[in-house]
Amino acid sequence: MSSSETVKQISECFIKPKYKVHEANQPYYLAPMDLAMLCFHYIQKGLLFIKPSHFNNQEFSVNKHLQSLKESLSLTLVHFYPLAGRLATRINKNQHESLVYVDCNKGDGARFIYATLNMTVSEILSPKEVPVVVQSLFDHDRAINHDGHELPLLSVQVTELVDGVFIGCSMNHAIVDGTSYWHFWKLWSEIHRANNYKQLLVSRLPIHERWFPDGYGPIVQLPFTHPNEFVSRFETDQLKERIFHFSKVSIARIKAKANKESSNTCNNISSFQSLSALVWRSIVRANCLSEDQITSCRIASNNRHRLDPPLLPEYVGNCVTAIVTTTTAGELLGHNLGWAASLLHQSVVNHSDKTVHDFINGWLQSPFVYQPCKMFDPYSVMMGSSPRFDMYGNEFGLGKAVAVRSGYANKFVGKVTAYPGYEGGGSVDLEICLPPNSMRALESDEEFMTAATEYNRYGLIKKVSQRGM
Structure with missing residues (x-):
């Protein structure tokens, strides 16, 4: 990969929910199928757009667009508030078990990165095989969900191409599956299209109440007291x-x-x-x-x-x-x-x-x-x-x-x-x-x-x- 095909990070900041969420003061517990996912990677999906000449009836400005994305993301996190937190673990050595949950007030919030790449949309899409540089359009490379104890549970990377914009989201897979992941995108898109708050009509609000079979929940302990007992990482050969x-x-x-x-x-x-x-x-x-x-x-x-x-x-x-x-x-x-x-x-x-x-x-x-x-x-x-x-x-x-x-x-x-x-x-x-x-x-x-x-x-x-x- 040549230097012209290298993603360069320009800036980074952290986004928190626009308003305080009362529910965020309580631990956000994970359900069985969430906890089972702790060793998978974050979900990494993104959308590639053509860079317009105008935005909101004005000449397109990357800085203004970034600001509007940050503002709408902050409002979206009011509804998806767990994504602004971090994972936390309580250990009970006597019972040899641990409780992994989301501390919604831990950490600085969701990460927001602005980067540039001196390539065109055509250079991304034209090759028969997906260029390796696409992997650099996402944050949290090779991170597993358990890393959410230290890493943001959500990281958005906006990469400006010569003639395009790529928005990539890395989201902790122990918090969401594909259905929830794309629900987040839809809500963020709706809020952004509504100019963040004016005449905002959200079609489907997320439901955070945890699901358990009758007789169980809402707290599940894992039979481990140290990450070494269950945390593993995996990398693939050349694909x-x-x-x-x-x-x-x-x-x-x-x-x-x-x-x-x-x-x-x-x-x-x-x-x-x-x-x-x-x-x-x-x-x-x-x-x-x-x-x-x-x-x-x-x-x-x-x-x-x-x-x-x-x-x-x-x-x-x-x-x-x-x-x-x-x-x-x-x-x-x-x-x-x-x-x-x-x-x-x-x-x-x-x-x-x-x-x-x-x-x-x-x-x-x-x-x-x-x-x-x-x-x-x-x-x-x-x-x-x-x-x-x-x-x-x-x-x-x-x-x-x-x-x-x-x-x-x-x-x-x-x-x-x-x-x-x-x-x-x-x-x-x-x-x-x-x-x-x-x-x-x-x-x-x-x-x-x-x-x-x-x-x-x-x-x-x-x-x-x-x-x-």
């Missing part, structure tokens, strides 16, 4: 990252093919299950696995609507588990797409309120912290995030974002991150992480590349930039 685009038409074809080939006569295999089956088979082929090699496809599942009674979408915290489907490479590739999609579909159908409660009750009987370095193998696929998240609906006076990108966090062989396609309408972008040889093999996979389509990045950039002039 290639590439964004593959699937149009609405292409996904409809994949779904129709999966349902036609499956033994399921109801034709109710979903679009995402069908797409996941295609990706699973293609990555297994690209990795050249032996026929007897065990392989799994994990699909991140939002459990809020699966509970009975369901939790509202505004519930803040981790309410997600992985739906795991397992077979051998030989079985997976020896059958057709419909067979694989049927397996995934049945796993999703079986993931019920009882499944979630059984997991939580088991965890409460014997609490543990996930060890990512032991959870994921190089023979499987993990489908993370969701194309249902309204990522492109978040605007900050810069027009619609032209792309979503992520940082280094939580990536490993076979990690697939799903985003909505820029044009909407049910299109999907998949960010796939593979070793170099496997990525080359995937790019030569006829079944996969027939379904994946390329959109004209240059045309998109030109179109959007002209709109902002």
Whole structure:
């Protein structure tokens, strides 16, 4: 990476909630699925915008825009007040246990960074593979959630490009999952579009009341007295990252093919299950696995609507588990797409309120912290995030974002991150992480590349930039 491709930090400050929040005076306890996430990385996602020529009927000024982002962030933190605090731990040596929670008044608040990068939007989007410099558009590189004892639970980095602006958020994954993460973005965007406070109408306020099964909560102790007993860190070998685009038409074809080939006569295999089956088979082929090699496809599942009674979408915290489907490479590739999609579909159908409660009750009987370095193998696929998240609906006076990108966090062989396609309408972008040889093999996979389509990045950039002039 040349010096011209180096992100330079210009300034840093800390943002606290605009007003005092009474609830912030009390400890903010973490629920079981939150505590289990302490060794994962922070969530790192961001939006890339074309730099407009004007903002609020005036010539665009980065300094003024930064100030408006800070003011709206301060108001947003009134509603997401735990993110302005830090993690804290109380240790009970006699019982050999500890209580990890959020001290909402600890620390200086959320970090806000302004940086610059002497690259264009086209240079970020044009290469087939995601440039490594994208990882530098986020703070908290390689930080795990347990580091939130010392690091801010939220860090926003605004990077000014030659002709663009990238807003990247690093948020502690023990406080939020993907649903809560993008809820935060939506609220911040709404407050910013309302000029921070004038005529402010917030559509969905977050719900911070913790969820526990009947008879439990709101305090859970971990069976550890020192971080060395459960804290681990993980880094991946060299990976290639590439964004593959699937149009609405292409996904409809994949779904129709999966349902036609499956033994399921109801034709109710979903679009995402069908797409996941295609990706699973293609990555297994690209990795050249032996026929007897065990392989799994994990699909991140939002459990809020699966509970009975369901939790509202505004519930803040981790309410997600992985739906795991397992077979051998030989079985997976020896059958057709419909067979694989049927397996995934049945796993999703079986993931019920009882499944979630059984997991939580088991965890409460014997609490543990996930060890990512032991959870994921190089023979499987993990489908993370969701194309249902309204990522492109978040605007900050810069027009619609032209792309979503992520940082280094939580990536490993076979990690697939799903985003909505820029044009909407049910299109999907998949960010796939593979070793170099496997990525080359995937790019030569006829079944996969027939379904994946390329959109004209240059045309998109030109179109959007002209709109902002």
